[in-house]
Amino acid sequence: MTFLIYFLRRLALVVPTLLGVTIITFTLTYLLPGNPAVVKAGPLVPPEVVAEIEKAMGLDQPAWVQYWRYISGVVQGDLGTSASTGRPVLEDFQQRLPATLELTLASLLIALVIGIPLGVQSAVHRDTALDHVGRIVGVAGVAMPTFWTGLIAIYVFFYLMGVAPPPLGRLGAGLEPPPTFTGLYVVDGLLTGNWKVVGSALHQLMLPSIVLGLSVMAPIARMVRSTMLEILESDYIKAAWAAGLPRRRVVYGDALFNALIPVVTILGLVFGFLMAGNAVVESVFAWPGIGNYAITSLMTKDSGPIQSFVLFVAVLYVIVNFVVDIVYGLIDPRIRLE
Amino acid sequence: MSAVIAVEDLAVRFSTDHGEVEAVDGASFDVRPGEILGLVGESGSGKSVTAMALLQLIRKPGRIVRGEIVFDGRDLCRLSEEELASIRGAKIAMVFQTPRTALNPLITVGEQVARLYALHGGLSSAVSRRRAVDMLRLVGIPEPERRSRQYPHQFSGGMCQRVMIAMALASAPRLLIADEPTTGLDVSTAARILDLLRDLGRDTGASILLITHDLGVVAATCQRVAVMHAGQMVEIAPVRALFARPAHPYTRALVRSIPRADREVTMEPIPGAVPSLLEPPPGCRYVGRCPWVEDRCRREKPSLSEHAADHLVACFAVEDRRAAV
Numbered sequence: 001m002t003f004l005i006y007f008l009r010r011l012a013l014v015v016p017t018l019l020g021v022t023i024i025t026f027t028l029t030y031l032l033p034g035n036p037a038v039v040k041a042g043p044l045v046p047p048e049v050v051a052e053i054e055k056a057m058g059l060d061q062p063a064w065v066q067y068w069r070y071i072s073g074v075v076q077g078d079l080g081t082s083a084s085t086g087r088p089v090l091e092d093f094q095q096r097l098p099a100t101l102e103l104t105l106a107s108l109l110i111a112l113v114i115g116i117p118l119g120v121q122s123a124v125h126r127d128t129a130l131d132h133v134g135r136i137v138g139v140a141g142v143a144m145p146t147f148w149t150g151l152i153a154i155y156v157f158f159y160l161m162g163v164a165p166p167p168l169g170r171l172g173a174g175l176e177p178p179p180t181f182t183g184l185y186v187v188d189g190l191l192t193g194n195w196k197v198v199g200s201a202l203h204q205l206m207l208p209s210i211v212l213g214l215s216v217m218a219p220i221a222r223m224v225r226s227t228m229l230e231i232l233e234s235d236y237i238k239a240a241w242a243a244g245l246p247r248r249r250v251v252y253g254d255a256l257f258n259a260l261i262p263v264v265t266i267l268g269l270v271f272g273f274l275m276a277g278n279a280v281v282e283s284v285f286a287w288p289g290i291g292n293y294a295i296t297s298l299m300t301k302d303s304g305p306i307q308s309f310v311l312f313v314a315v316l317y318v319i320v321n322f323v324v325d326i327v328y329g330l331i332d333p334r335i336r337l338e
Numbered sequence: 339m340s341a342v343i344a345v346e347d348l349a350v351r352f353s354t355d356h357g358e359v360e361a362v363d364g365a366s367f368d369v370r371p372g373e374i375l376g377l378v379g380e381s382g383s384g385k386s387v388t389a390m391a392l393l394q395l396i397r398k399p400g401r402i403v404r405g406e407i408v409f410d411g412r413d414l415c416r417l418s419e420e421e422l423a424s425i426r427g428a429k430i431a432m433v434f435q436t437p438r439t440a441l442n443p444l445i446t447v448g449e450q451v452a453r454l455y456a457l458h459g460g461l462s463s464a465v466s467r468r469r470a471v472d473m474l475r476l477v478g479i480p481e482p483e484r485r486s487r488q489y490p491h492q493f494s495g496g497m498c499q500r501v502m503i504a505m506a507l508a509s510a511p512r513l514l515i516a517d518e519p520t521t522g523l524d525v526s527t528a529a530r531i532l533d534l535l536r537d538l539g540r541d542t543g544a545s546i547l548l549i550t551h552d553l554g555v556v557a558a559t560c561q562r563v564a565v566m567h568a569g570q571m572v573e574i575a576p577v578r579a580l581f582a583r584p585a586h587p588y589t590r591a592l593v594r595s596i597p598r599a600d601r602e603v604t605m606e607p608i609p610g611a612v613p614s615l616l617e618p619p620p621g622c623r624y625v626g627r628c629p630w631v632e633d634r635c636r637r638e639k640p641s642l643s644e645h646a647a648d649h650l651v652a653c654f655a656v657e658d659r660r661a662a663v
Contacts, residue, residue: 236442239432239502242427243505245453247419254445333443334443337491
C-alpha cells in the first residue's frame, strides 16, 4: 500500500518533466535559424508562395499554437516524416530501436558481470595487486574511445584471427530475421527455437557489446568499490561479522545489497548513455540501430529524425530516472516508507 | 570453577603512517561462569579493541601480536577461520554501542534475528521466524509479531538495542560481550537495558563482559571490574572492593572523579590525558599522570599481582607500600 503511494507519487512527477522536455525540444527547433517553409519550397520560389506554404504549415501562428500542434502530434505518434527514407519517423524508429536495445542490454550485461565483482573484490582486497589492476583496466576502458577500440577489435578478431564475423549488422549473411516478438533477435530466436539465428545473433553481438561493455564497466566498478569500502566499515557490517555470518553472505549479501542504491543510479545513467550514445559503435559495426539512423540523418540534414532523436533521448532519460526511483523504493524501506 | 574465557598477556598493534600503535599491551583477565565482568577505562584505553580481539575480528592494519585467549580449552588466536565460524556469534556474541547503525537498514528486524537462528541453530526458516518473535518478546519488544516485520528505522534507539540483544542471545551464547550498550540512550532507557542484560544473563546462564566508561553502570550491574588504562590492565577486583578500597593510583583517581550526591566530597578530575600510544615507553603508561611515580615505573612494566583476596593490581608503588606495612 505504502509502496503504491510511493509509485504514484513518483509517476506524478514524470508528467511535468515530460512536458518540460517537449517545451525544450520544441523551443530548440523553433529558435533554429532557417525557415522550414523556404527549405520545403526550394530556393527559387517567390515570397508570396513561401508565405502560402508558411500558412499551410502553420508557421504564421503564435508559438504556443505551434507548440500545441507539435505536442498533439507527438502524443498521437506523429513525429514527422524522414526526407531520406520517405517513411514516418516513428516507423523508422520502431524498426531500429530493438537493434539498439539488444546491443545496449548485451553491453550492460557484460559491464555488470565484470564490473560488480571487480568492484567488490577491489574493495575487499583494497590496495592489493588486484585493486591496482582493476583500476588500470578501468581507466584504460574509459580512456580509449570506442571508435578506436571498435576498429582495433575488428582488425584483430575479424581480420587477423578470424574468430569474429564481419562487422555487418545483426545477423550473418543468408539468415532471415526471426518472427518479431520482442525485436531482439536472440530472444526471438530462442522463443521460436531457431538456434541458427540465436548463434549468429550472439556472434554478431560479441564484438560491439564487448567494446561498449568494457567502456562503461569502469564507472560501475569504481562506484561499487567506493560504496563497498564505505559500507564494509559500517557498524552493521561489523555486527554481521561478529554475529558469525559467513563471509560470502556478509560481502555479497548484506554489504552489496546496501551498496545497490548508488550502483542503480549509475546503472540508469549508463543505460541512457548506451541507448543514446553508442551511435559511433553502431556506425563502426554497421549496426542498424537508432544511433546509426541519427548519424545518417545528421549527414543528410534530415531534421525530422534528428528532432525526434533528441526528444527520444530526453524521454528515455526521464523514464530511466523514474525506473531508478522505483528501484530505490524496492531496495530501501527508508525511501519506500518515508 | 574454571573461567568461561581466559585472556593472557594479550597485545594488539596497529600500523599507522606515524608508526606502531600498541592499543592493547599485555591485557590479562578472565570471565567466570554466570558473572558480569565490567571492563572500564577512558576513551582510547583499548576496551573495544580488546572486545574485537576476543572475537578475532581485529582487521588490518591491526593485528594480535602476542597472548592467548582460551575459550572452551582452545586458544582462539590459533584457530582457523572455519573453526572460528562455530564460535563467533554462536558461543561468543556481541552487542554494539551504536544500536541504530548496527542493524542492517534493509532487512526487517524479525529477519535479522531469525537468520541467526537458522545459521547457528540450523532451524528451518518458519521455525526461525517463530523463535525470533519469541525472542523479541523476551527482550521486551511490544507487539513482537507486528514489529518483527518492521525495519530498524521504525524503531527507537532503545528498541534497536533490544533487537541487538535478541540477536546476540539467539544463539544461546556462553559469553555475551556488550560494548557500551547504553551509549546514546537516555538515562531511563539505559537503566532498563542494563536490567534486561542482567536478567537475561541470569536466566540464560551466559556470562557477560560489559564494556563501559561509566563507573555508575559498573556499580549497578557487575560483580567484578577490570580497569584498563592506555591499553594496560591496571586493576581487577570485585565491585565492592574496587569502590571501597581502590588500590591503583589510576583507579583511585577514577573513583574519586565520580560525582556524588550523597556525600560532601569534592570531585577530582584526573590530571593529564591518556598518553599517546604511539611508540609508548616500555614501562607503566600511567607515569605521566601518577602521583606515586618511581624511577622503576619508567623502565619496567608492572604485572598484575595479588593485592588482596581476588584483587589484582599492576603497580610497583602499591607493592612497595604493601611491603612496607
